[in-house]
Amino acid sequence: MIRFDDQVAIVTGAGVGLGRSHALGLAARGAKVVVNDLGVSTDGKGKSSDAARGVVAEIEAMGGEAFVHGADVTDQGQVNDMIGQTMKRWGRIDILVNNAGILLDKTFAKMSMGDFRKVVDVHLLGSANCCHAVWPIMREQKYGRIVLTSSASGLYGNFGQSNYGAAKAAMAGLMNVLHHEGGRDDIRVNTLAPTAATRMTEQLLPPEALEVLQPETITPGLLYLVSQDAPSKTILSAGAGVFAQTRIYETQGQLIEGDITPEAVAAQWSKITDPTDQEELQDAFSQTRKYAKRAAEAKGIKLDW
Template sequence: MIDLSGRVAIVTGAGRGLGRAHARLLAQRGAAVLVNDLDPPQAEAVAAEIVAAGGQARAVPGSAADPAQVQALVDAARAAWGRVDIAVANAGLLRDRSFGNLGEDDIRAVLEVHLLGGFYLCKAVWPVMRAQQYGRIVLTTSSSGLYGNFGQANYAAAKMGLVGLMQTLALEGEKYGIRVNCLAPTAATRMLEGILPPEQLALLDPALVSPALLALVAEAAPTRAILCAGAGSFELAHVTLTRGLYLGPQADAETLLARWAELADRDGEQVPATGFDQARHELRKAGLAIPSG
C-alpha cells in the first residue's frame, strides 16, 4: 500500500474532473491536500468532501496562470501543514480552433494556464522541496502534444512544452530527491464534452487515471517518465532517437530524402539520457570519441 501519511500535496484545477479525482485519492492515502481551482465554490466543495470522508484538505482558489496566486498556494500549504511534498499541475482549458482560425488570445490563454502555470508551480515549490531533500512533481501533458491533434495547435504546443520542462527538472532535481514526471490522461472531463460520444465518455472515468498519478507521487516513484492513462489502461511514451545515417561532410538533401527509409528505421533506436546525447550520437558516427560524462 502506498501510504502518504505526513505528506502535503497541492493539486491545481482540482474543483472537478481529473483534479478532483486526484485530490480525493491522495487524501484517501493519507496526504493533506490543498485543493486549488479558479472557481471558489468548486474548490470548497472538493475540500469539504475530503474532510467529510475523514481526510485533511483546504481550499485555496486562484489562477494557475498568475505567479503570485500560485506562490500563495505554496505559502498556504506551508502555513497549514509546514511543508509541500507533492505538486500536481492539473489546471487547464481549451480554445480549440483550426490553425488558420486561431487568434492570439486563444494561443496566449492556453499557454499561460498550461505551460506557464506548470512553470509557476514548479518555481514556487522548488526551493521548498530542495530544502526538504524530497519532492514529487507531476505535470499534466497530453497525447495532443505528444502526437498532435487537429484543431489543437495551441494546446499541443503547451502540453509538449511541459514534457521539455519535465525532462530538465528531472535531471536537475535528482540530487535533491525531487522526482518529476508527466501524466498524459484520457478522461471524460469538460474538455472532451462534444468531442466523444456519451458511450465512450462513460468508459473514461477520471478516477481510472488517478492510480497513475498516485504511482508518480509515491515514495518509490520513477522520475522522468511520460505515463499515459485512460479507461484503466496504462502506457509509457518516449522521445526516441533512431540510429540514423552518417553521410559525412558531403551530405546533401537529395541523398537524405532518397535514403529516408533508412533514416526512419526504428530498429536500435534509443531514448537519450540528456539533450547532449544527440550530439554525442552524431559525433560518434563521425568517428569521434566523445566522453560519456
C-alpha cells in the same frame, strides 16, 4: 501499500473532473490537500469557489484535512500566496499535481494569437509557476514529487488544438529538464497524459466512451507517480483503466560522408528513418556524443567522450 500520511499535496484545477479525483485519491490515502481551483469554465471565463469548497467538504467528511485556494496559476504572486499559506499551515509541501487547464479550440487559421497565448499561459506557464514556487522547498526538504499533465493532443496532435497541443507537448520538455535538475535532491518529476470523461471532453466523445473513461480510472496511476517509490522522467498515458508508457525514441541514423547536401539526405532517407535498434536517449548531450563519435570514428579518430 502506497500511503501519503504526513505529506502535503497541492492539486491545481482540483474543483472538478480529474483534479477532483486526484485530490480525493490523495486525501483517501492520508495526504493533506490544497484544493486549488480558479473556478472558471472550460474556456477560462467566470470564477467560483463552490466546486473547490465541495471537494474540501468531501475530504473533511472522510476525516481528512484540506483547504481551498483560488490562485490563478498564471499569476506568480497568487501562486506564491498559495505556497505561503500552505507552508504556514502545514510546514512542508511534498507533492505538486499540475492539472489546471482550459480549452479554446479553433483551427489554426481561425485562431487569434491571444487565444493561443492564453492556453499556453495556463497550461505551460501555470505549471512552471507552480513548479518554480515549490522548487526551493522541495530542494531543502530533499524530497518532492511533481506531476505535469500532458495529453494525446500534445503527444500525437489533434485537429483544432494547436494551442492546447503545443502547451501539452511542452510538458515533456519541462519534465525532462526538471528531472535532471531535481535528481540530487530526490525530486522526481513525471508527466501524466490522461484521456478522461471531463468537462473538456464531454462534447467530443460518444456516451459509451464517456462511461468507461471516468477520471477515477486514471487517478491510481497519478498516485503511483507521486509515491515514495515513483519513477522519474516518465510519461504515463492513461484512460479507462489502461496504462501505457509513452517514450521518445531516436533512430540510429545515417552518417553522410563527403558532400552533405539535401540530395544526399534524400538519398539516405530510408536509412535515416530505419527504426532498427532505435534508442531512448537520456539527455541532450547523449545525442551530441552519439553524432560526434560517429563522425570522428569515420575519420579514424577515437573520441573518448
